[in-house]
Every structure is written in structure tokens, then in C-alpha cells.
Amino acid sequence: MVDEALLRxxxxxxxxxxxEDKFLAEGQLSRSVDFDKLQLELQERLNENRQSLAEYIQEWIKKKGMSExxxxxxxxxxxxxxxxxxxxxxxxxxxxxVFAIALALHLSYDEAREFMSFMGYTFSNxxxxxxxVGFCFERNKYDITDVNEMLNRNGFNVLGSGLNQKEL
Known part of the structure; x- marks a missing residue:
């Protein structure tokens, strides 16, 4: 059970x-984009030989001294x-x-951000x-049961077992 102090x-x-979304609606967040530069970077990325997801995860498993x-x-x-x-x-x-795997690997917050990025995701405020989930990485809280309790208390579905049927 998650400690009440941790929940606070x-x-x-x-x-x-x-x-909150209201910032976007009010136009307070904006950025300019150099589409030519992005197109060039995109083409370079597409031409690279990319490491597979399995290879990437195996690298982390080895770094962390864990097994699959x-x-x-x-x-x-x-x-x-x-x-x-x-x-x-x-x-x-x-x-x-990806969250569930990163938690199981006991990644630091920075490592988790790198891991998420490789998978095409990011932590969004x-x-x-x-x-x-970012809070859990920052506090080194990797027990998925505790993470799931915090998610559930805030109205979100659990990680892990809740995904199995959906992703198959």
C-alpha cells in the first residue's frame, strides 16, 4: 500500500x-518551425540503420544487470x-x-526520458x-503495484496486466 505522505x-x-489545455487554447504556447530543416533531418533519420526495439531493450537489461x-x-x-x-x-x-518496461528496468528519470524517446514517446506535462509516472521515476518508485495504485487513485487505468488483451 502506498504511504499517505507519498500520495500527498x-x-x-x-x-x-x-x-492545463487552456494555455494552448489561449495561444500562450507557440513555436516556429523550420520545415526545410525538419525535412532534411527526417530524411537523414529514415536513411539510418536503426536499432530494433528488442536490441535496445536487451542493451538496457544488460546495463542494469537484469534478465528478460x-x-x-x-x-x-x-x-x-x-x-x-x-x-x-x-x-x-x-x-x-513502454512505461511498464521502463519501470521494470529501474531507470532514473533521465534514463526513462531517453528510453521513452527511443520508442517515440515523451513525458508530457x-x-x-x-x-x-514521471513522479515515480524521480522518486525511484519502481514497484508497478504502487505505481498502479497511484494511477488508479487519480482515475487512470493500471499499467501492465491491463494492457495484455488490448495489445495482442
Missing amino acids: ELDRYIKRHYI SDVRNGSMLSRNIFSKIRNNREYHPEKRT MLKEDII
């Missing part, structure tokens, strides 16, 4: 980091999802699956779920 700290963290079963069990994901990762080079997991 989470509430304060959400209040500090959450950006440690990560699979710690993420509460099915063997089928790990089989897809291992065998289907085109497989792209959902963000919530506009999504409370992302803020909650």
Missing part, C-alpha cells in the same frame, strides 16, 4: 507540473508482448507498455498520467 507529495507534484524475465515480471506484461518485441521488428508498443 504526488498531489503537490501534479499541481506544480500539470499544464526480471523485466517481464516487473512490468506485469505477458510473454506474448515480449515475444512480439523479440520477433516483430515493426512492432511498436503503446506508451503505457499536459497529461496527468505522464506526470504521475
Whole structure:
């Protein structure tokens, strides 16, 4: 069970980091884009030989001195999802699956951001779920049961087991 003090700290963290949609509607967040530069960078990226998801995860497993079963069990994901990762080079997991794997790898917040980026995701201050999971990385709270309790208390679906049927 998650400590009440940690839950209060989470509430304060959400209040500090959450950006409501009203800022976008009011045009307060904007940026200019150099589309020619982006197109060139995109072409360069598409031409690169990219590391597969399975290779990338294996790298992290090795760095952290873990086994695949440690990560699979710690993420509460099915063997089928790990089989897809291992065998289907085109497989792209959902963000919530990536969260679960990153937590199971016990990544620091910066490592988790790098991991998420490789997978094509980021932590967003506009999504409370992302803020909650980011909070857990910052506090080194990797037990998915505790993370799921915090998500559930804030009205979000759990990570791990809740994904298995959806992603298969």
C-alpha cells in the first residue's frame, strides 16, 4: 500500500507540473518551425540503420544487470508482448507498455526520458498520467503495484496486466 505522505507529495507534484489545455487554447504556447530543416533531418533519420526495439531493450537489461524475465515480471506484461518485441521488428508498443518496461528496468528519470524517446514517446506535462509516472521515476518508485495504485487513485487505468488483451 502506498504511504499517505507519498500520495500527498504526488498531489503537490501534479499541481506544480500539470499544464492545463487552456494555455494552448489561449495561444500562450507557440513555436516556429523550420520545415526545410525538419525535412532534411527526417530524411537523414529514415536513411539510418536503426536499432530494433528488442536490441535496445536487451542493451538496457544488460546495463542494469537484469534478465528478460526480471523485466517481464516487473512490468506485469505477458510473454506474448515480449515475444512480439523479440520477433516483430515493426512492432511498436503503446506508451503505457513502454512505461511498464521502463519501470521494470529501474531507470532514473533521465534514463526513462531517453528510453521513452527511443520508442517515440515523451513525458508530457499536459497529461496527468505522464506526470504521475514521471513522479515515480524521480522518486525511484519502481514497484508497478504502487505505481498502479497511484494511477488508479487519480482515475487512470493500471499499467501492465491491463494492457495484455488490448495489445495482442
